[in-house]
Amino acid sequence: MRNISIFLLYFQPVTAFLTSSSKSSSKNILPRVSRNNLPRLQEQSSSSKLLNNSLDVIERIDSQELIGQDYSIIRKGGIYIQQDFITSAEVTALQNDIKQLYNSNQFIPSGLSNRVEGDKNEFGEEDRLTCTITPILLKGDDSFIRQVVEEKLETLKQELEETLFQENAVDGVSMEESNLDLVEMYYSISPKGSILPRHQDERHEDTKGEKGWMHDTRRSISWLIYLNNDWCTDNQEASGGGGQFRAYCRKCIENVQCGSNDGNLQIGWLSSSQSPEDDFEPVFLDSWVQMPKAFSDDADEILYDDEEPGYEQLKWRPMSALYRVRSDPDDLSSNRDLLKTNSVHSLEIKYPNREYLSQPFGADSTGWPNETELDPSDFIQALASQLSDKNIRQRFVGLEEIKGQGVKIVDVEPTAGTLVLFDSVVVPHEVLKVTSGERLAIAGWFHETVQDFPDWYGT
Incomplete structure (x- = not known):
């Protein structure tokens, strides 16, 4: 496995990762070939009927049982939420860093929300903007905050490894290696009118067609941190409204872990x-x-x-x-x-x-x-x-089916300093329309190792 730091140039554009998750073929239930012999395929933007279908109205159900402040909720199909994961001073520094990067033209349209109909190369003013954090990203007065957040996330990563992987142990021996890595990290700005259609951050390798089994790691745990002060959906004097994170969850049975x-x-x-x-x-x-x-x-x-x-x-x-x-x-x-x-x-x-x-x-x-x-x-x-x-x-x-009984909706307000964690494979999710202001966030993924090809393969 490649041991990858967040500040190594492993990053692919965030749009490429999300777009490849929004639609993929399933060709790789056919042959599997060595990763070393697979060509690097260019990621292409394409819409998915799973994303673009209008959603039927789903009866709201009390979803408190799928919200928790214990990491184990992630392996039960739920959402981990922690308020004040970062301090107000750290929120301010991140806001300032975003502002300087935006003024320096470091943000690009994500191409995933509010695309101009019929034109794949132009994006509307309401499209979400993203800036991937890399070692060569422009430095400024507040760029130090990137390292501060990385260190907090590295500590979080260790806690997740100890909790989530150890709980999957059989007779005290973990069946999965504790190998999370902080690989992807980006800023996002979602202006008024912006949405992010329903999608999943990761899928089984056999659903990815020719892109399956290419990489050494996959998205494991999705994370995001909100950066808006005084954000309130119902208050006209607030800095902004809307833009809630919405997840569609099913509760996993007892004594079994999902994902x-x-x-x-x-x-x-x-x-x-x-x-x-x-x-x-x-x-x-x-x-x-x-x-x-x-x-x-x-x-x-x-x-x-x-x-x-x-x-x-x-x-x-x-x-x-x-x-x-x-x-x-x-x-x-x-x-x-x-x-x-x-x-x-x-x-x-x-x-x-x-x-x-x-x-x-x-x-x-x-x-x-x-x-x-x-x-x-x-x-x-x-x-x-x-x-x-x-x-x-x-x-x-x-996993992507959200209709029918048993689906429970979890909404999270974008309150400054709030951390959200969920399993990248299990939870379909979207971001609701921003009704006012600009929704700011820093987000990314912890990766884990993709299965190795077995020793007998090709023999």
């Missing part, structure tokens, strides 16, 4: 069999199920170049499978009778904390679409088709 498991990212939820109002079970996608190449007659041409040395001796292919985590690892009965195959039995023996919900599958499996480019909603439908049990298929919903 990731053993490095496998969550791909959806299972509603309760009793009531959709109850807690939800996270469903994870394991993309590296080791299967003999003879599992499919098409495996050779999909995975390997027939001119590659030793081609005839290559015997393994990676396949995928969906699973949920057993809240009681000693209970091995719940779905085993439905999946009496040697491959599933061997997987559950190898991973006794998992209950596999599908047979191993690939792009040539029955029910998988022929298209090589799938948008996120079609990808979720394709995954659902692989679930072995009809009842489970009916209860399965993708």
Whole structure:
């Protein structure tokens, strides 16, 4: 893994990261090739029907159970909120730094909100502006505050590692490395009229098409800090109004953590069999199920170049499978009778904390679409088709689905000094329209290591 400091030039433009998260194809449930051999693809702006669909009215539900001041709320599908994470003097210094950078033309349109219809290269005056913080960013009287905030975030990072990763331990041994890194950090200015459509900050690598499995790290925990004094939605004399952060959350069941498991990212939820109002079970996608190449007659041409040395001796292919985590690892009965195959039995023996919900599958499996480019909603439908049990298929919903019962809205007012944290994979979110003033924030992501390619891959 590359050990990356926030002040190394690892940054890609914030717009590139968010745009790639807003729409991606699902081609990489097909072949996986070495990261070292993948070309660097140019990020392209494109709108997503998941972003641009008008949202149905969702009944507001008391969401206090998904707001907390304990980091563990992040692994339960909720939002961590801490007021006064930074002091009023630090807020003022950050405001001054933003002002100087703006006056020096360091901000650019994000291209994600209020785009001029029909023109991908021009942006309206209401579009959000961003400035990525890098080592070569213009220095000024208050630029010292960037280092101050970084040091606070590094301390926060250590606390998150100790809390979130340790809680995922089995028999006292963590199944995931404590490897968060503060990688992305940027300022944003959202003028009156600005919005940020609903999106997710990170997705499973197999939803990213040709861009999947390219990078050594992924977004793990999203963070933002508000920088507006006297901000109030209902007060006409306030410095500004609107611009609330809105999250759409589902509460994870007890004794299980959402987001990731053993490095496998969550791909959806299972509603309760009793009531959709109850807690939800996270469903994870394991993309590296080791299967003999003879599992499919098409495996050779999909995975390997027939001119590659030793081609005839290559015997393994990676396949995928969906699973949920057993809240009681000693209970091995719940779905085993439905999946009496040697491959599933061997997987559950190898991973006794998992209950596999599908047979191993690939792009040539029955029910998988022929298209090589799938948008996120079609990808979720394709995954659902692989679930072995009809009842489970009916209860399965993708992470980005916000309709239906059980979705709880969390709104956060942009109050100066307030810190917001949430899992980058699990929580769909948006920023509501700024009705007056300019909404200021500093935000970014803690990254964690993407799964390594298994030792048997390519053998």
